[in-house]
Amino acid sequence: MTAPPAIEPAAPARRDFLGKLGTGLGILAAAELLAVVVAYLAPGKGGAGRGAGLVVAGPVGEFTPASVRAFPGGQFYLVRLADGGFLALSSRCTHLGCTVPWNEEQRTFPCPCHASTFDEKGDVLSPPATRALDLFPVVIEGGIVKVDTSRRISRARFEPGQVVHL
Amino acid sequence: MPEPSRKPSGFANLVLHLHPKLVPAAALPLPLTFGLGGASAVLFLVLAVTGALLLVVYGPSPERAHGTVARLVDEIPFGALVRNAHHWAANGLVLVCGLHLLRVFYRGGHLPPRKGNWFVGVALLLLVVGCAFTGYLLPWDQLAFWAVTIATGMLEYVPLAGDVLLRAARGGAEVGPATLARFFVLHVAILPVALLLLLAFHFWLVRKVGGVILPAGAGDRAAPRGPLVPTSPDLTQREGAAALVVLAAVMLLAALWNAPLLAQANPGLSPNPAKAPWYFMGLQELLVHLHPASGAVAAPLLGLGMLLALPALSGAEPPTGRWFGSPRGARHALVAALLAAALTFAAVLANEPLRRGKPWLPALPPAVRNGVLPLAVLALVLGLVSWLSRRRGGTRQEAVQAAFTFALASFAVLTLVGVFLRGPGMALVLP
Ligand code: HEM
Numbered sequence: 001m002t003a004p005p006a007i008e009p010a011a012p013a014r015r016d017f018l019g020k021l022g023t024g025l026g027i028l029a030a031a032e033l034l035a036v037v038v039a040y041l042a043p044g045k046g047g048a049g050r051g052a053g054l055v056v057a058g059p060v061g062e063f064t065p066a067s068v069r070a071f072p073g074g075q076f077y078l079v080r081l082a083d084g085g086f087l088a089l090s091s092r093c094t095h096l097g098c099t100v101p102w103n104e105e106q107r108t109f110p111c112p113c114h115a116s117t118f119d120e121k122g123d124v125l126s127p128p129a130t131r132a133l134d135l136f137p138v139v140i141e142g143g144i145v146k147v148d149t150s151r152r153i154s155r156a157r158f159e160p161g162q163v164v165h166l
Numbered sequence: 167m168p169e170p171s172r173k174p175s176g177f178a179n180l181v182l183h184l185h186p187k188l189v190p191a192a193a194l195p196l197p198l199t200f201g202l203g204g205a206s207a208v209l210f211l212v213l214a215v216t217g218a219l220l221l222v223v224y225g226p227s228p229e230r231a232h233g234t235v236a237r238l239v240d241e242i243p244f245g246a247l248v249r250n251a252h253h254w255a256a257n258g259l260v261l262v263c264g265l266h267l268l269r270v271f272y273r274g275g276h277l278p279p280r281k282g283n284w285f286v287g288v289a290l291l292l293l294v295v296g297c298a299f300t301g302y303l304l305p306w307d308q309l310a311f312w313a314v315t316i317a318t319g320m321l322e323y324v325p326l327a328g329d330v331l332l333r334a335a336r337g338g339a340e341v342g343p344a345t346l347a348r349f350f351v352l353h354v355a356i357l358p359v360a361l362l363l364l365l366a367f368h369f370w371l372v373r374k375v376g377g378v379i380l381p382a383g384a385g386d387r388a389a390p391r392g393p394l395v396p397t398s399p400d401l402t403q404r405e406g407a408a409a410l411v412v413l414a415a416v417m418l419l420a421a422l423w424n425a426p427l428l429a430q431a432n433p434g435l436s437p438n439p440a441k442a443p444w445y446f447m448g449l450q451e452l453l454v455h456l457h458p459a460s461g462a463v464a465a466p467l468l469g470l471g472m473l474l475a476l477p478a479l480s481g482a483e484p485p486t487g488r489w490f491g492s493p494r495g496a497r498h499a500l501v502a503a504l505l506a507a508a509l510t511f512a513a514v515l516a517n518e519p520l521r522r523g524k525p526w527l528p529a530l531p532p533a534v535r536n537g538v539l540p541l542a543v544l545a546l547v548l549g550l551v552s553w554l555s556r557r558r559g560g561t562r563q564e565a566v567q568a569a570f571t572f573a574l575a576s577f578a579v580l581t582l583v584g585v586f587l588r589g590p591g592m593a594l595v596l597p
């Protein structure tokens with residue numbers, strides 16, 4: 001026993017505390033670093049994504065009731081329901097983001113990626129998708145239908161209030 | 167045998183940084199490891215070399231990517247060969263690395279004293295899959311674009327942080343130029359360097375515990391690992407020959423089959439069916455059946471958790487180092503695999519009309535009905551399988567092995583269904 005015995009009794013508690021402090025600070029630093037990296041990589045939501053802007057779809061008379069027309073450039077479908085109301089449905093599947101085609105025969109949007117299907121109002125007919133297709137605001141000015149593709153509206157299901165009438 | 171010279175040759179000197187001077191003769195036969203770890207290392211080297219060549223031509227931006235890859239294939243001498251070799255080596259690495267994991271597991275190489283290296287191995291597997299998947303986006307064709315759209319879309323279902331994670335992965339709300347920039351950096355710099363560093367650690371840990379796991383009873387009391395032989399040439403010649411076989415296989419595949427290159431990415435049109443790369447098809451098939459919170463987040467995390475938990479679950483008994491622990495262990499694993507294959511296939515078939523029809527148990531929310539409930543049933547079945555194995559005389563290790571085999575075979579069947587039996591609209595079709 002040559003080591004100075006006087007230090008021994010006090011040390012364990014202090015060492016324990018310092019050790020815990022060190023671990024805690026280390027975890028804190030790692031969490032901060034992670035948050036910084038994620039913040040750096042995830043840019044703000046600023047809406048000007050692909051296909052941003054106002055798309056002029058055409059005069060109201062061009063769209064017959066109970067019809068669906070694709071606008072691939074704006075990535076939406078302009079739907080005119082049987083009652084004459086308009087809906088602009090995003091063509092992006094709400095499950096994991098594939099583009100849904102329109103099947104005229106079955107009058108559904110069947111997703112090619114995991115087989116979700118949506119009806120012409122965008123409601124989910126079969127899972128795995130959990131939400132109806134997103135909407136874009138429709139504006140009718142002077143008999144011309146316009147769709148604002150810079151504002152994506154997500155919704156759980158179809159509600160009559162979403163339809164835009166003349 | 168003359169005394170090994172004091173100064174080994176340059177080559178032997180290099181090799182002896184990886185291997186000890188002498189190795190047990192019992193470590194030499196091929197069926198011990200099938201050389202799968204070594205084959206993975208060779209494939210990694212092939213990828214580094216062919217990758218460097220590809221990098222000279224490739225332009226990492228959405229405007230240039232597809233064009234430069236097409237030019238590589240059409241105009242550059244041996245461009246197609248280099249690209250094919252990179253493609254086949256990458257797919258080979260995912261496969262061989264997975265088989266290596268199975269070899270290690272079914273011989274008890276994941277148990278103490280090699281437990282730490284098992285965790286390193288799991289990290290290596292994630293890095294390998296990460297490399298393969300980030301590389302998948304780079305050609306910027308339809309295959310690439312939609313596979314990455316789907317896979318990054320899964321992040322959205324992570325509770326709380328989903329939105330920010332999605333935007334961090336894509337660099338925006340959608341897959342675009344920022345996504346390509348991220349994936350490019352990950353693919354050519356961050357992931358390969360991380361892989362290389364971790365590999366060095368992996369090899370060092372293999373050597374530190376005295377080499378690969380050997381069947382118990384290889385030697386006697388005096389020399390528990392049996393007689394020793396010089397590493398060079400006994401081991402090095404075998405390794406060299408195996409490396410040449412791997413290289414020849416890659417070049418043969420590259421000469422015979424082209425890596426796919428579809429039309430340039432078109433965000434307005436998903437191919438029908440849009441399929442993920444084969445190592446993700448099991449997951450994609452699962453996503454067809456499960457609520458996304460379970461299919462995209464819970465199930466992958468549980469799978470990873472299971473890999474990490476295997477050493478702890480298996481108890482403290484030392485491994486026998488024989489395949490499947492014992493012939494009984496092999497029998498139990500086989501029964502579990504067959505049972506899993508039959509049940510999984512039946513479940514896929516049964517769910518086909520069910521998921522299109524009226525929801526059963528309509529009182530439950532979909533996240534429970536199509537997510538928590540099926541996963542709970544699976545957990546119950548896994549528990550049942552290991553309980554049965556115990557009842558029929560299996561050791562704890564063998565019981566855990568049977569349950570893991572059940573989960574593995576189930577995933578394999580999902581992968582096969584996804585790859586071969588899914589047609590347009592992801593409907594079930596004959597191959
Ligand atoms: C790039 C990927 C990998 C490479 C290049 C690699 C390479 C190797 C090599 C050369 C060995 C010596 C024995 C043999 O050749 O089989 C080895 C052993 C081992 N590997 Fe890997 N490996 C990789 C991935 C993995 C994975 C995914 C796991 C499991 C999660 C893993 C777990 C282990 C363990 C536990 C050992 C020691 C096993 C024993 O000693 O029997 N490795 N690895």
Ligand code: FES
Binds near residue numbers: 098111115
């Ligand atoms: S992306 Fe449409 S069903 Fe999965």
